[in-house]
Amino acid sequence: MEQDEKAIRRWKQVRWPEVKKNSQRPERTIVFVDETGLSERDLREGAQAAGFPTDLWTCPRVAPFIWARCGVHYEVSRVWRLLRSLGWTPQKPERRAVERNEREIQRWIKKQQPRIQKSPPAISSEQSAANPQKACYTEQLLRRGPASSDLYLPVRERDVIEKGLEMKWARSTWFLLLCSLVAVLPSTAAKQSDPQEVETCLACHGDSTLEISLPSGEVRSLYVEPTAFAASIHGNKLACTDCHADITEIPHSSKPFRTLREFSVAYYEACKSCHFANYTKLLDSAHYARLAQGDQRAPLCVDCHGAHSITPLNKPRSQLSKTCAKCHQEISGVYSQSVHGRALLGGNSQDVPVCTDCHRSHDIADPRTWNWRRNIPQLCGGCHGNRELMVKYGISRDVFQSYLDDFHGMTSSLYREEKAAPPTITALCTDCHGVHDITKVQEPNSRVVKANLVKVCQQCHPDASENFPSAWLSHYEASWKQAPLVYMVELFYKIFIPFIVGGLILQIGLNLWRVVANR
Template sequence: MVQLLIVGLLAGGALAQKAPEKLRDSVAACLACHDDKQLSVQLRDGATMSLHVDPQGFLHSVHGSQLVCTDCHARYEENHPSGATFPSRRAYAIASYETCKKCHFDTYTRTLESVHYELLKNGLDSAPICTDCHGAHNIQNPHEKRAMVSRSCASCHDGVYLRYAKSVHGKALEEGGNQDVPACADCHTHHQIQAPGTTQFRLGSPQICIRCHGDRQLMAKYGISATVAQTYLSDFHGVTASLAGGGALLPQQVVVTCIDCHGVHDIASPRLMGGEAMKASVAATCAKCHEGASPAFPAAWLSHYEPSLRHAPLVFFVQLFYKVFIPFVVVGLVLQVLLHLYRVSLGR
């Protein structure tokens, strides 16, 4: 016990480098026992739960310099309750996680509107809670380690994560450390996660993509067109999505959104696919709705580029002609009517 106390005091001294004086003794007192890797408690279901806390993990966590143990474990005094208080490890976690709302109340209330909380409320104890995603004593800043967010999701959604890790977004983040590409929470949000299979999510998916692909500065960095939103919303597919969002169409009348063509978690890079492979992929995608579409069918689509001298020059000149011709005709007709009225007035 003396050795444990010494270890605990040393750990407390390490924490004191970042913590005020009053935190040192409190944390050290707890670590005197909880730095023991063998420390555990038996729960009512017979399972053994470790009570070990890694001093360095806590020290380098976001809470290491701000909180003491009793800020979260307020009801645990010198005589701790026995493990028999909890029927299982999961029951303990669920009973304890609401402690987070003392500091993170706004965030906690957003989780109450998520699909995860809905599952938990309906009796699915395995539905994720705060500590499943963020950890308990070694919580890191998710904004600094964005890849960690997706790996956290992988603990439940491993199949989805494997597809994401092979996608153009996942490879850039996981292998290249690119902080510009989206992780899971950028599309699904962090806490107010909605069921992705709903019509509401599908109709809102273009807005998710536009956050990045409509950012001209960001897209210019990678040589990608930033007119995705404009070109999508101006074609037939985008117009139907806009009308449905405004209530003018029924949701089932929406033809195509971004995810229908590009996929969801397995999005590929057109550049890496190569020209012929990309054409074949687009043709196969179109054929899902347009039965009997030939391999040349997608050639009628301008992709996500506005007509220009470089992209679809013929369409560009036709548009330019009508931009000049239509105003000329309208102005001419108005002048003709005005001149006719003037002539009539003179005749009187």
């Protein structure tokens, strides 16, 4: 991974002194804010005003925004520094139950809380009552009786609680009543699923004949296979209402959905409350852009991951490509015939890329844009720049470096820094090798096998003759066997340049030495 080392070295040279300075003297960041000319007002207008599909600012959104607005290149990982200097902090939505009744909570805090604070006197009143979570523990303790001691509380606090309870146990039945009131308050910290709740739901939804007809005529089975849910990733972590948070009563109130898809889209944000990072990535994806345009066919979380029987998608890895194939059938068919696809599906290799290795999983970008195109060599270079890996599959170990050293590769790495697509096109990996239909170079039907190569060249160089493709050394460094003429000229200059320049410098040195000796 030579390229990465180079990038790190470059980063160290250019950015590290800045970062170091910043970390030593935080006030320097303000200077950078001035440099970008970014004002808080720009951000206050919202991400939607800046052309993003939703109104949420994320670091990967602010960085290109600064670029577009101020022409200053900011690394995504540094954006938070700038935002913080503007007084912005990350805002992660707090987990709150949908059923919360704010007015009732305020009323309770005003009227009931003071009563609890007064008794029992042995419990440090501030500690227990001000913190409903602890009050919940207290309630559990009461249910189990005073002998229970397996609570996960620090020893000192537990002693206090137990002592207090022992004293008051006999005559504080009203306290029990109050505590059960406290327990009604949402406690969102608990991550354990409530098996009781799951059982309650399965009393109906465990019936395999249960189904519902929608106005569109679609019939949806409401059966939840208990074993499938138990075996899923969420099996022993979530209860039904953690996702189906709108279900508050039995029988459930009717829902205003005409089609199944409308229902799924409405449930789209249910995953967000836990999987927030992936949710924000999704906001920048091509899939979400389609959804934001109103295309209900755009994939939702559940379309790839499933709903009740969620299992890791990458076990086995081929499962990932099969998941994408649900919608992208045509491309998937092409991929399965490619060198990568055949190796993957044949089970011969775990090194080959599946869809998400190139396209990423949540922040899937539009591959038709310049932003995508300019990173293609680095994308392929991620594996093909790995020399050991290339040797393992009998590919030239210089396959990536030889591209970068060539005319096309050098141009592409310079174009890579351009903000917009440059006026001229330079050949990237995929322009010669194809995208999803990449084949082994040696195969007779390969686009880039010597016999077919001239056609590939002619895509951009229409007048190219049969001789032209041999100007390209097929990703190999010149060697005695591979390209003897090139190798000889290279060798000649390797000897000739030091010989001439060394000789001249030697004579200059002798000349000066004689001048000094004469004095």
